[in-house]
Amino acid sequence: MIDRIRDLLKAKDWHPFTIHRGGGNSIHITSREQAWVSPYSRLVVEIAPGWIEILTPEETTGVDVAPVTFTDIQNQTG
Numbered sequence: 001m002i003d004r005i006r007d008l009l010k011a012k013d014w015h016p017f018t019i020h021r022g023g024g025n026s027i028h029i030t031s032r033e034q035a036w037v038s039p040y041s042r043l044v045v046e047i048a049p050g051w052i053e054i055l056t057p058e059e060t061t062g063v064d065v066a067p068v069t070f071t072d073i074q075n076q077t078g
Helices: 002-010 070-077
Strands: 017-021 026-029 035-037 043-048 051-055 060-065
Touching: 002 017, 002 035, 002 060, 026 043
Parallel strands: none
Antiparallel strands: 017 026, 017 060, 035 043, 043 051
8 A cells, every 4th residue: 555655656647646544534635745655664644734644554544546637637738
């Protein structure tokens, strides 16, 4: 799961995604700067300005990538 998140964060074509955690909580990642993976495979996420959470691989249960629409592409390319 952490490798998938790392790949999403480094992807050339950025797409927002949602990280699902145990207990039903989810974190929506809206920019690359909001999350990063440490060298020890911990996921560091900025939940709100100045509020950081560190997740272990065991705490993440899934990842969903937001679908890209034609309007999204138009907005990015003009």
